[in-house]
Amino acid sequence: MATEGQQHPIKIYFLIWLLLFVFSFFSYLVDYLDLQGNLRWFLIVVFMLLKAGFIVAIFMHMKWERFALIFGILLPPIALVVLMFLMAIESNYAWNTRVWYMGEDMAPKPKPPEHLHHGESEEETHY
Amino acid sequence: MTDTTLSTQESIFTSTARDWSSDMSTFKGVPWGKAMMWIFLLSDTFIFTCFLVGYMVMRMTVTEPWPVASEVFALTVWGVSVPLLLIAIMTFILITSSGTMAMAVNMGYQRRKWAVFWLMVATAALGASFVGMQCFEWTKLILERVRPWYNPMGAPQFGSIFFMVTGFHGLHVSVGVAYLLIVATRVVRGKYDHTNFEIVEITGLYWHFVDLVWVFIFAFFYLW
């Protein structure tokens, strides 16, 4: 099948490579600076989607494909968005029922990992 | 009817409608293998998303506490605890491997076989080191008594879902390493000389997809 293949100036790959590092660095920074709350979720998701978008568009050459292919591949995952959205609602409901009707603790604190508190735990080991 | 001259002025909808209503092939100029790989990746996307939805449901429904990722995945270097250090390195490695892979594809279309070979081998080496680090991370967690069925810090689902999803991703990386090495040797052996080396691009699609999945795992498992 006659194809020209996907040939593009190498410069753009380097650029995207760099951008991916930058975005990864920023999302790392979100954690490092200990941003919390909605701002944290927002930034994480934005950087994630930016990175994903660049990988798909440039590295996987989606940007240069014909729209016949782009639509064919990008439309079906809408079903997944529906699944995700509905499952979020469902989980919220399940959590509420657990907390309200079964008297579970609403905001329990996790124990810190072991490398942060050596030798404190007396629980039995589950091997 | 069979003339596929394309005007760039066409709106995206016109061009889509035209391709989908043409004869012989719908994805014009796309080799069979590449079309097949794209559809496979679409299917794989559904697998990973279902795993991630499972993670979301676990995380949202458990009433036991969920561990704080940045503490769990911190590394102590010279007495200082740096959050997510290993993950940062792993991310760095995987992105780099994506870069080398993209270069390999480019070299492929220029028919520079040895460049393709070495770039793919480099990609595979980076992938292998990624898997190695993942093993290190698993070992560390296991030494901290995290198990698929148990987690000393709170909800047992943390360990379950973590080992399952990173394990499944690691499996994809390992398969990818093997795939890369096979294709790389076959390229220099001249198996694809009669083609346009689109096989490199197809391999690349798979590899970038693995990287793509990591982007989501990174965000949801380590930062969230």
Place this chain on the structure above:
Amino acid sequence: MATVEVPYQETVPLHHPKTWIGKYIFSQDHKIIAVQYGITAMAVGLVALILSEFMRLQIAFPGWEFMNFFTADHYYQAITMHGMIMVIYLLTAFLLGAFGNFCVPLMCGARDMVFPFVNMLSYWVYLLSVIILMISYFVPGGPTGAGWTLYPPQTITAGTPGFDWGIATMLISLAVFIVAFTMGGLNYITTILQARTRGLTLMRMPLTVWGIFIATFLGLIAFPALFVSAVMMLLDNFLGTSFFMPAVVSLGQKLDYSGGQPLLFQHLFWFFGHPEVYIVALPAFGVISDLISVHARKNIFGYRMMVWAIVAIGALSLIVWAHHMYVAGMHPSFGFFFATTTLIIAVPTALKVYNWILTLWRANIRITVPMLFALAFVLTFIVGGITGLFLGNVIIDIPLSDTYFVVAHFHMVMGVSPILAIFGGIYHWYPKLTGRMLNDTIGRIHFYFTFIGTYAIYFPMHYLGFIGVPRRYYETGISEFYPIAAHNLNKFITIAALIVGISQVLFIYNLVHSYFKGKKAPANPWGANSLEWCTPETPPRHGNWEDRLPTVHRWAYDFGVPGEEKDHIPQTVPRRKAN
């Protein structure tokens, strides 16, 4: 890039095996693979049929000594294996593995699938999955008895038959099946999209190919959910994770599980399970459309509408899944959402039924055996579809859930109808596949037994459901709340089921006998237009076409065109110059 596209397959040589084994066992020829798929699926389907007869005997004659060996555990194992085999290993494998393999390359004017080797692997992996499934009868504890929906927690807690080994073989077999399906499915899709012949646009494809296309696509994006839930369930069972397992007390003991969400399994399962219904139904729709049009000598009514209905059903089927979970305790307002989408999906489905009927309207109907099956399909499908509307509404579904009404509904709509489509398709394409005609008389006898028999089985079940006879009961005993008449009805149903079961011997005899002794088939016995009837040889050889692929000039439904002397015009005949 002004290039004139040439079908790629015209430019590359085919792989030609030399040995007998290469030609008929590890064959890469799509027609042979189709036959292999078909035979395996029928063999395993026979197992499921026999299991159902045992269940029916038990329901009708509880306490009969002859059935003493058939304990409650056996009943539940039989139910599970019967359901799973019928839905996945018979219907999915037959409609996509056998019809898909046979029809897609032929009807697309291709020499073979795009990757014949992967296609061959697909069959062998499918065979492996069937073997693993059958092994579950030999592991300690026998196969799982959880019901084909495999709902946790009961699936993997003690007390359910096969809760440890049986469920493992079942889940592994399903995962292997998914791998096989993916390999095959990628091939069908790529072939349809990328390897059509000259002039064959998507809107000229026979509806069979459209049905297979969308169904395969649905499979590729729905099976992942099943795969994921199988993996998670295996981990729950063998590693002690708690994805689906809440804290439970089983047989007086608190298990080690805690915090899992059983509803997640149900959601994932039905995110796969509902599209699965259409994976089975859409190819059947396609086959039936073609059969009706060919044997009624009339173009299919509203071809474009039919295509868009298939596409719309495919898309909508991904967002209706929780109508199987109205009584599961999910979020209270989900019922509204899913009932709405479910009723919306009825619109394109009804459209298809109207179009079949309008195709028959004043047509030159030939009551051939395939046509009989096609007409029967429409009748059963209407019944099943209408009861589906009942069950799609939350308030009506709640009292009917888990009664025989549900059993009657799904057997009508996804049990009997696709089976009738399969029979019809076999009677239709057998001459092309083997070069022999099937025996017409035996075919007719087989048809009447099957059609009237299945109606006799499932129609009364609706009444059983109304009076509250529960589904999945080994033994109901003499209950106060339903009359003795229900037991008599059960006896009647069982006798009908036995007759239907036995009459399938006729079919198998017909297949085997006609293969050796049947009348020689002409190249185009039904006067059909689609490409598979235009092959240079009957049966088509490896590679299907001589050195040049056919060229398509028209759709596949030019029957009785005014002003033409022939009553049908094959797709390869050029169109007259427009005036």
